[in-house]
Amino acid sequence: MKAAPFEYFVADSIDEVTTGLADSGEEATIIAGGQTLVPLMAMRLARPALLIDVNGIGDLQGIDLLAGGVRIKACTRQSDALKSTIIGERLPLLAKALPYVGHAQTRNRGTVGGSIALGDPAAEIPLVATALDARITLVKKGNSRELSIHGFYQGPMMTSREPDECITEILFPQWQGEGRRGTGFQEVSLRHGDFAIVAAAAQISVGEDGVCARASVALGGVSGTPFRISAAEDALRGTMIDDPALRAVANAVDQAVDPQSDLHASASYRRRVAKVLVERVIREAAREAANHAAGDAP
Amino acid sequence: MKPRKITLEVNGRVRSATAEPRLTLLDFLRYALNLTGTHMGCEHGVCGACTVMFDGLAVRSCLIYAVQADGHDVTTVEGLCNGDGTPGPIQEAFQDAHGLQCGYCTPGMLISAQALLQSTPDPSDDEIREALGGNLCRCTGYAQIIDAVRLAAVSFQGAGG
Numbered sequence A: 001m002k003a004a005p006f007e008y009f010v011a012d013s014i015d016e017v018t019t020g021l022a023d024s025g026e027e028a029t030i031i032a033g034g035q036t037l038v039p040l041m042a043m044r045l046a047r048p049a050l051l052i053d054v055n056g057i058g059d060l061q062g063i064d065l066l067a068g069g070v071r072i073k074a075c076t077r078q079s080d081a082l083k084s085t086i087i088g089e090r091l092p093l094l095a096k097a098l099p100y101v102g103h104a105q106t107r108n109r110g111t112v113g114g115s116i117a118l119g120d121p122a123a124e125i126p127l128v129a130t131a132l133d134a135r136i137t138l139v140k141k142g143n144s145r146e147l148s149i150h151g152f153y154q155g156p157m158m159t160s161r162e163p164d165e166c167i168t169e170i171l172f173p174q175w176q177g178e179g180r181r182g183t184g185f186q187e188v189s190l191r192h193g194d195f196a197i198v199a200a201a202a203q204i205s206v207g208e209d210g211v212c213a214r215a216s217v218a219l220g221g222v223s224g225t226p227f228r229i230s231a232a233e234d235a236l237r238g239t240m241i242d243d244p245a246l247r248a249v250a251n252a253v254d255q256a257v258d259p260q261s262d263l264h265a266s267a268s269y270r271r272r273v274a275k276v277l278v279e280r281v282i283r284e285a286a287r288e289a290a291n292h293a294a295g296d297a298p
Numbered sequence B: 001m002k003p004r005k006i007t008l009e010v011n012g013r014v015r016s017a018t019a020e021p022r023l024t025l026l027d028f029l030r031y032a033l034n035l036t037g038t039h040m041g042c043e044h045g046v047c048g049a050c051t052v053m054f055d056g057l058a059v060r061s062c063l064i065y066a067v068q069a070d071g072h073d074v075t076t077v078e079g080l081c082n083g084d085g086t087p088g089p090i091q092e093a094f095q096d097a098h099g100l101q102c103g104y105c106t107p108g109m110l111i112s113a114q115a116l117l118q119s120t121p122d123p124s125d126d127e128i129r130e131a132l133g134g135n136l137c138r139c140t141g142y143a144q145i146i147d148a149v150r151l152a153a154v155s156f157q158g159a160g161g
């Protein structure tokens, strides 16, 4: 399986990328890590006429701690994100999810922005971005805009990015205020490194009295896009995250998911796994919060 | 679509050849440079048989186009041999621990193992499993491959890294 012929252009700056996209429109595709795009091209599910290579653009790489959160430039390698102490300390949920993203050999090449841009419904990085209310910066010639991750995904591998836009960075906002924080991430897949059949992510904050002040719960793999389960979050807030609260969460998950059957798992299996994983990630987050000093990152 | 000239360093030697953009680094190594040690399994990023080191990091060579390797540094399984062409330490370890049967996956396994030992000279079994998790083997059942990497780690350390 060989890719169809294409033209290849190495961009040296974001300007060159947006100019290239503006000039060639839908014929052009950005190649970052290529860990998803190259297989799609080999199977001829993608046939771009022009590949714009962004791997050499320094402005698209790096992880920075800003006042509002952690900014990850789009072409940052997943393996660099996994090694980053900023992410380890400030975005523990992402740090927990990254080891599940493919294998070491693909993380050495694959990028954070590439995973966000493709929007595979079972991918871990879009799931964490959804759980943490990430903001995505898109740049096109003479213009740029920032979008919330909520609404960015319109369906499996479909986003609201325009064909002439390039994702330049993703901001993961930090939760402000006091409270003890905890995170949980779990997934079920056929083999480690495969896409998740179901993946769950949670981040919570509890007060000194042990009452849950804030909760974010998200699922991947059970629908066309990763999504938040706001009813589960409501069911946690104001509780001690005890068994009755977790039963309410399980009900909320049951109501919220509408999984499909496919080759890898039936709808009913996915539904059951979703409930179990959500409970596990919340318990994991609560345990962690209980052990955390108040005001600790994240 | 016009072929381009690509110059890169492979196993410590500067090599040059032309390739059209759609040629993968894997095909470039095998057909343009005649380095057939790197194997092609699935050609879409699943099996790991094509693993090479790219600027010192293990990657799948079927998921990089040769044009993207221009100016970079690549190590293939041929680069793991001793200077006289005899098996290098990691290859010896695979032989001694019987870490292969048909050998199809072996070049990828060797490179993944080498990359692991360069960054983690004394890996735990879990770290070995994690590092080789992206390499499929249809023959061995993996146990002896893990033994081989453990053995290689010992011999690397004996040799002072």
Ligand code: FES
Residues within 6 Å of the ligand: B039, B040, B041, B042, B043, B044, B045, B046, B047, B048, B049, B050, B051, B060, B061, B062, B063
């Ligand atoms: S041939 Fe590259 S991963 Fe299978």
Ligand code: FES
Residues within 6 Å of the ligand: B099, B100, B101, B102, B103, B104, B105, B106, B136, B137, B138, B139, B140
């Ligand atoms: S030895 Fe045959 S595939 Fe691994």
